[in-house]
Amino acid sequence: MSSQGNSNKPGMVINAPGARATPQNGQTTTRKLVMKPLKLKPQLPANFEADTWAKLQAAVQAVHQKQPVATSLEELYRAVEDMCRHQMQDRLYKKLQAECDAHIAQQLAALQTQTQLAPAAFLEQVAAMWDNYCSQMLLIRSIFLYLDRTYVISLPGLRSLFDTGLVSLRQHLTQHPKVESHIMRGLLDLIDRERQGEAVDRQLLAGLVRMLGDLALYSSTFSPRLLEETRAFYRGEGLRLMEASDVPHYLAHCESRLHQEQERCLHYLEPSSRRPLLQAVEQQLLAAHTPQILAKGFKPLMSANRVQDLARMYSLISRVGGTDSLRDEWRQYITTTGTAIVKDEANDKEMVERLLQLKAQLDGVLRGAFQASPGFADQLGSAFQSAVNSRSNKPAELVAKFIDAKLRGSKGVGEGELEAALDKALVLFGYIQGKDVFEAFYKRDLAKRLLLGRSASMDAEKLMISKLKAGCGGNFTANIEGMFRDMDVASETMELFRRHHSRTTRLQQQDAAAAAPAGDSSGPPSSSSSREPGGGVDVQVTVLTQAHWPTQTMLELNLPSGLVHWQTTFKDFYAKHYSTYRQLAWQHSMSTAMLRASFPKGAKELSVSLLQALVLLLFNDADELSYEAIKEQLGVKDDKELQRTLLSLSAGKVRVLLKSPKGPEVSPSDVFSYNAAFSNPLFRIKVNNIQMKETQEENAKTNAEVVQERQHAIDAAIVRVMKMRKTLAHKLLVQEVMTQLRFQLTNADLKRRIDNLIEREFLERSSSDSQVYNYLA
Structure with a gap:
């Protein structure tokens, strides 16, 4: 290899550190080695x-x-x-x-x-x-x-x-x-x-x-066939079980089937099948049989208060859009059941308790089965109100009586239990449309509790008033609160009267002593009551404002001289110390007395009404008196009242008198005599005040008073509206008057009052339109 090769030919250039050359200038240089590529490429084997x-x-x-x-x-x-x-x-x-x-x-x-x-x-x-x-x-x-x-x-x-x-x-x-x-x-x-x-x-x-x-292949082929066979399976099962099973078992089976299908999707079917499978079960087992499920099962489940089964029904029916149908059944059950209770005249005494039990049951079902659904709650309110008012006036009267019984007290009832009972009654009261009827009966019963000392707790009485005021407003309780104020003022008045009478008596005694001849040995008596005309009688006078209290039947009586003296004395005192514009009217029907009686078998104290007391006092001077003689001496004109009084003394549990001939009724030919053999283990005995018990006549009278008050209220509302509007169409007048009244009014009743006001020239019909009224100033 040489560094002098052709530099234009391709090859690999390698620096060779060990190959060095020394040029003339003495510097060392690096030589390059060039490796040329192979001339032939490698070939793959033929096969x-x-x-x-x-x-x-x-x-x-x-x-x-x-x-x-x-x-x-x-x-x-x-x-x-x-x-x-x-x-x-x-x-x-x-x-x-x-x-x-x-x-x-x-x-x-x-x-x-x-x-x-x-x-x-x-x-x-x-x-x-x-x-x-x-x-x-x-x-x-x-x-x-x-x-x-x-x-x-x-x-x-x-x-x-x-x-x-x-x-x-x-x-x-x-x-x-x-x-x-x-x-x-x-x-x-x-x-x-x-x-x-x-x-x-x-x-x-x-x-x-x-x-x-x-x-x-699952979605395209298997899933459609699975759904088809699922529908067929549950269609047949639904028809078979709906005929053979009761509704609770059928619903439990439906719930189980839905759970099973979810389990199948969880364990081996694809998640995409879950909703279609459940819908198939819901459609075939529930939606297809919803009317039959409700018709066959809802009422029995409600009657048996099977909350768990009702909750299952609500849950399942809601899955198939049957909530409206279930709500209709709910409303129908409440209306039918409540109306049956209200119209069951043979069991009027249990009406309030049964309605309270029904309301408690319905509230429990609403919370426990229907998850306090607003729609079901609204239906409960409207249906229960419809049922309570399906019989005019009576529910309001009986709710007032129920509260009266609670406030008069029961043995073993604590304050918490009493307040709970009052709260329940007030819930029922809230559904009553004729609240004026309730007020009339409540005031009548309250008057008896206050005047006859029947109230178990004044705190409970005032608590009840505060609850009524919170629920209905101050106008509703104005007269009731006035009754309590009257009792407080009457107590103060009586205390002032006693002090005044004591002072007057002392002055009279001093004047009598000063006027007595010297040496007279008969000094002033130790007790002023023994010499004055009313001696031996202790009186308690309660002055009431007539506008606050329910109207009472005037009972005319010939009072003993002692009581007449006290009447005169108090009347003079009242005229001197209070407004001369206030006139006193004596209400003997609500008066009571405590008599001390001596019988051969022991002395007794008798708690009686005033009329009972006057009847018994007649037998101080006679052992036997005829009915006519008693009536004449007492000056009683109300035969029914006298008959009830004599019956309570001779045929009740405490028979102070004997009646001849014996019998459950009193006739003008009867003769009454003193019962010398009377005995009783108690010293203080309360004689049942039959004349104070509510009678049909008394209830009818109260209802008649309510009707009269309603007529006045309707007339006043019509006049107020017309005085402000001057001219108004009949339809608009009806709407405005309805909003001002606290009781339900029919169009026929309102039309009669309008016609009456036209006759009395408060209104006139428009000459151009008979359905338009003009106000006459």
Whole structure:
């Protein structure tokens, strides 16, 4: 090699550090060695492609036949690489594809002969073929990986080796419809058997479903058939079970079926089948039978308060858009059940308790079954209100009585329990449209509690008033609060009267002592009451404002002189100390008395009404009196009141008098006598005040007063609206008046009041339109 070679010829230049030359100037230089290329290129063996493919083909066939591969995988990989580097990749790809096609055709031909096997056995053969095929393709791909990574990936339209194998398998499978049909039929049969309760090989199913998915046959071929057979299966099951089962068991079965289908999708079906399968179950088991489920099962479940089953019904029916139908059943049940309670006149005494129980049950179902759905809550409110008001006035009256019973007190009832009962009653009160009826009866009962000392707790009374005020406003409770103020003022007035009377009595005694002759041994009495006309009587007067209190029936009586004296004394005191514009009217019907009585078997104290007391006092002067004699001496004009009073004294639990002849009723010919044999283990005895018990006449009177008050309220509302508007059409007048009233009003009632106001010349009809009214100033 020389550094003097032709520099124009190609070659390899190498620096040779050991070869140096020393020029004349003494500097050292580096010499270059040039290596020239070979003149002849290396040539492939003549049979390279055929020999290499033969080696690769033998390896592929060994893999397909599950035989050991004679050549190492590394050598096979290098062989593929060599063929690709020498531009043989296209022919190699096609030869490999043809080899795999031949193997697939052979495998499917073998499966074709196995189609006579039982479905499960045939599917096992298919699964084994698929598992072998996948593992074989993976091994073949690893051998031909260089081809897959260079040639295949460089051509966009060409599939990878594994995908090519899948496409080939799918094509051959479609060319063997009997094999494909047996695979589909076998899978569907296994699923059907599992639905019928048999244990099946889920692992086998999962593997074959993955095969169909990899072959792109799941969505196109298997899934439609699966859905079709699912619908048919559940269609038949729904018809059969709907006839044979009750609704709770049917719903539980539906819930179980939905869970089972979700489990199938989780374990072996593709996720894409989940929604269609569940929809098929919902449609065939639920949507197709929703009317029958509701008609057959809702009412019994509600009646039995089966909240869990109702929750299941709500959950399942909601899945198929049946919420509106369920809500309609809910409303109908509430309306029907509540109305039946309200209109059950034979059990009026239990109406409020039954309504409260129904409301508690409905609230529990709303929360526990319907998830406090606003739509169901609205239906509960409107339907329950409709039921409560299906009978005019009576529910309002009975709610007032219920509260009265609670406020009068019961043994063993604590404050917390009492407040809870009042809160429940107020919930019921909130649904009542005729709140004026409630107010009338509540005031009547409150008057008795306050005046007769029947209230168990004034704190509870005031708590109730505060709750009513919070719920209805100050206007509703104005008169009720006035009743409590009257009681407080009356207590102060009575205390002032006692001090005034005591002072007046002392002055009279002093004047009497000063006017007595000297040496008179009869000094002033030790007790002023023994000398004055009212001596021996202790009175308690309660002055009330008539506008605040319910109207009471005037009871005319001839009072004893002692009571007349006290009336006069108090009247003079009141006129002197209070406004002269206030007139006192004595209400004997609400008066009570405490009598001390001496019987042969012991002294007693009798708690009685004023009329009862006056009747008993007559027997201080006579052992026997006729009905007519009692009536004449007392000056009673109300026979019914006197008869009830005499009956309470002679035929009740405390028989202070004897009636002749005996019987449950009092007639004008009866004779009454003092019962000398009367005995009772108690010292203080309360005689039942029969005349204070609510009677049909008293209730009718209260309702009549409500009607009268309503007429006044309607008239006032009409006049207010017309005074402001001057001229108004009938329809608009009705709308505005309705908004001002706190009770329900029919168009007929309102029309009657308008006609009445026209007659009284408050209004007139327009001359141009009879449906328009003008206000007359």
